Amino acid sequence: MRKVDPAKHEEKRREILEAAGRCFARSGFHGATTSAICAEAKISPGHLFHYFDSKEAMIAAITQARLDDAMVRTERVMESADPFGTFVNGIKDALLTKGRMNNPLLLDMLAEARHNPTMAEIVQESTRQGQAVVAAFLRKGQEEGRVDTNLDPELAAAIVISVIDGSQSIAVRDPKLDKEESGKLLLKMLLRLFAPPAAADGA
Amino acid sequence: MRKVDPAKHEEKRREILEAAGRCFARSGFHGATTSAICAEAKISPGHLFHYFDSKEAMIAAITQARLDDAMVRTERVMESADPFGTFVNGIKDALLTKGRMNNPLLLDMLAEARHNPTMAEIVQESTRQGQAVVAAFLRKGQEEGRVDTNLDPELAAAIVISVIDGSQSIAVRDPKLDKEESGKLLLKMLLRLFAPPAAADGA
């Protein structure tokens, strides 16, 4: 008989998903056709649907993958020597929209989640997890006296995520705006929100 | 002969556009079919395409209309007795996502603009105008000593818009989160960013 390496199967799936990701980024979830994805991945339709049940499933898979990816990277920060400090750096990275933290599909994913219950579930579940992790960082910061203890960590975490989401809109609305500058100001804004009443954090 | 009221024509267009808006809000720009729009507007396809050249044109028109609408409302604030104060109230309204300032298509519009040059142009042009108006409010605030003069009004305006955009994501990511609460915190965050070095704005 034959019993083939499931790792190879997974690898191919990832490969196809990456090609799909490029197509989706270019044309949106609905604008990208399966045949465009086939072309990008250099496979036939039969082959494509051998790996994914439907285009819907591809959209769900890539969304899940991207969100998971962001989660993993965020969680890894927790293991560093200075969690809160590294966390702030992570936000910076996310806001500058350049580090591999960046996900050009974010707006599409959010919009899609407004119309598609499956996607909504994926996004919401991922948000629950992400929010919890961010809240943990904020609590850590509160313990260290670097974050205002009046802030509700869960709520503040939601705000952090919302600001990162919002930062994606800047590139769309004003492509000429310097991302470095806007990112820095967004970060400053968050840090001021975090700052305990005493410390003014002028710079 | 016959020479019919162009106002009536415009009115019907608006009517159809409103129906389309409901469909788009429900299913997204691509998920909503023209026949769904026909059903919602209670007209026939022939009739629909008598008023709009294409679905694309409908998407562009509704986007333009929504953005113009937001602009008009924002501009009107400038005419009030206390522009900056009223402006802050306007932001509050936008963040609470309830006042008629709210536009459930915002995320869809931004996502679409990433893939569709026509939409990109509309969004970017509208942003230019909106940003200018917001920057004017901030300058007013600076003159009145209510806004940090170190802030670049144009850049800060971009941040304000980005935060409002980002606030839309909250409802998607965490529908259970209290909008009142998150809106209040977002507003506080912006006000702290605006605050001149001296005033701490503790509340």
Added chain:
DNA sequence: CAATTAATAGACTAATTGGTCTATTAATGT
């Protein structure tokens, strides 16, 4: 009222698109 043209309907279509079916090739284990 008659003529004219706008408003409206709705059957129809051309093209696209997600997805299937069959066939072929290439691994793998015995």
Added chain:
DNA sequence: ACATTAATAGACCAATTAGTCTATTAATTG
């Protein structure tokens, strides 16, 4: 070597969808 099954191709299809065409009804004006 051979049997078995996975990997892959690509022709094909059913359904959907944006958009058209023709016909009818309703205003408007002279």
